[in-house]
Amino acid sequence: MDFTLTPEHLMIQNLVRDFGQKEVQPTIKEWDRQQQMNPETLPRMAELGILGICLPVKYGGQGFDYIALGLVCEELEAIDTSLRVVMSVHMGLNSLAVLQWGTEAQKQRFLVPQAKGEKYAMFGLTEPGVGSDVANLASTAKRDGSDYLINGEKMWISLATKAHHILWFAKTDPNAKNPHEGITAFMIDAGTKGVTCGDLHGKLGVRAGSTGWVNCSEVRVPQENRIGEEGEGFKIAMSALDNGRYTVGAGAAGIIRASLEASVKYAKERQAFGKEIGKHQLVQQKIAYMVQRYEIARLLYLRAGWLKNLGRRNTRETSLAKWYITDASFESANEAIQIHGAYGYSDEYDVERYLRNSRGAIIYEGTSEIHQLMQAGYALGYREDGELRCELPKYDPKVWQEE
Amino acid sequence: MNIVVCIKQVPDSAATLKVEEPSNVSWGDALLIINPWDEYAIEEAIRLKEKFGGKVTVLTVGTEQSKEALKQAVAMGCDEAHLISDPAFVGSDALAMTYILAQAIKQLGEVDLVAFGKQAIDSDTGLVPAGVARRLGWPLLSYIAKIDEIDPAGKSLKVTRLLEQGRQSVSSKLPVVITAVKEINEPRYPSFMNIRKAGKLQIPVLDAAAIGADVSKLGATQAATQWLKVFPPPARTGTVEMISGDSPQAIAVTLADKLLAEKVI
């Protein structure tokens, strides 16, 4: 068993860390207060190549593996969750779904500009009336000649007002006996007539990111934009979530690390009862738990990434990683605030932002309850992963780095 | 232009160094990085290459592990890398290091410019660039804050040196040895494309024979200087005085008076 990261992994980690610390950290508090996304963020991530990190070079990507994607997410979220969310929707939920399910023509049309960062991508599954219960979504896609007419509203969509392409899930057969089989996936250009969008404000966290709604009213989409077959949408959504959840879990490990680092620093500076607070055992206990959570988090997400590299199904392992790490990041941020005392309760320090940011990940990409149901389902033998028509391709450095 | 950059792998500036008896310095499992001053030399070399064409070769005298630093330099945009390594080099001091580097540079064909950082953050002598220049018989332009003009065809350059007393404008012929200070540029991040290249790169190792070095001039016994003792400086002592007052202005006045009295300002 080999736990070492390659020199490339370490260089990637350093590059993204430097970017975050030099270009994002100095102003992130301001953007968070203003509830706006820094307009420089996406173009800079595109320019550096982060938006194509684990996509093959021949599709405009950087040619690295799925582990690299995880490491990038950890580094980004150690600075701010809004950066990692970009990777979750643009890469995990959208681009990797095109890599997995798209035809060669679709890869050329959608994946190449997304990998190059010329187009940003989002994921439209949740609706005002449906979140966890995906099979009951209400959006419809009606055949009209060789086109589809799409209607419906998506809610809580990350990058709603920033991204160009949305992977949209709609019912092509609202009366399907098995509602899972009535859903189809489409790639819709946000500039198409009939598409409108807006941001939501007043969120608890990820305030420096864009989260909003996207509406389709009689939006005409050609058949070439249908990803996969009619009725395959549910499977596509779930397989996309296997990748999105991976980025969420890896990112949340970054919050644990940031909470730990902030806590260690503060525990050595702050004095109480004649000694630095790090010398008090109950403070030490909090720090010990953060160390434990961080190391478990790394093991869980890197294992999921390793399975992806091998091309092995990882729904169970990724769900476990996402569930554990997001819960653990909330606990860690919470304890980091406790260690900082009243100062932790103010935005003078970063830890209150970590807490607010960590909270969302316990809800999106499968609530913790949904992951518990999944894990119990596997353990009890109620749940089994069937084979997919298209699997996520395994990482082959030769193929990925071919110019 | 044919440019050579010499770099050294050093412990991360954030590492906690420990000195154990007799004189062993250790930094635990802290990261090893490119000597931060050398990053300015790398950046300047890459900029010259981008402007005038040619190539940048990066060199280090070190161990197998130093290949990581070379890869990092390639990830920033250097074209080639050589590790110069031989058991006979162990225990070499700064003087011997200049001989090794000069020998290696002589193997690289017609070189226009050799760039260094102004010093290494670990051993910190600042001797190596001067020694290399002397052995090559080239001018040394140290502490460069700006390359004002460079004419690779006419083999000349003009630079600004940053000195404690001020700035100095100097012109010289190429080839030349330069050392960079941080005012010269802002080192770039590596790029993913170059990280891919660095990842695949097989770094050639040049031993004493390959650079034509006479090993009888090298090693601990031949060193001109010896490390007699390495010890941590005594812990700093001092007292902290909290200044209080009725208003920020009053506090500032008290502080200024105290600083004047202590001749700090």
Ligand SMILES: Cc1cc2nc3c(=O)[nH]c(=O)nc-3n(C[C@H](O)[C@H](O)[C@H](O)COP(=O)(O)OP(=O)(O)OC[C@H]3O[C@@H](n4cnc5c(N)ncnc54)[C@H](O)[C@@H]3O)c2cc1C
């Ligand atoms: C910041 C943010 C960004 C988001 N970005 C996106 C995006 O880009 N794209 C997208 O499509 N969606 C996005 N979402 C939506 C997110 O995926 C949903 O909020 C999530 O799936 C939960 O759905 P819901 O909010 O409708 O909750 P509901 O499904 O209504 O659940 C409410 C509660 O009931 C519980 N519950 C539901 N079913 C069960 C059950 N069977 N057993 C036990 N408990 C159950 C849930 O766990 C939860 O506690 C985002 C959400 C947030 C907060």
Ligand SMILES: Cc1cc2nc3c(=O)[nH]c(=O)nc-3n(C[C@H](O)[C@H](O)[C@H](O)COP(=O)(O)OP(=O)(O)OC[C@H]3O[C@@H](n4cnc5c(N)ncnc54)[C@H](O)[C@@H]3O)c2cc1C
């Ligand atoms: C583990 C260890 C053991 C050592 N043991 C001894 C010893 O036993 N006896 C002894 O006298 N000295 C020893 N040294 C010191 C070593 O020889 C010095 O690194 C050398 O003298 C260079 O001096 P400097 O670091 O002060 O470099 P400076 O002169 O301060 O550095 C200026 C420039 O020269 C470059 N440069 C320096 N070293 C190299 C290199 N190796 N390859 C390429 N470029 C370089 C730097 O990168 C920088 O750009 C040891 C150093 C280390 C790290």
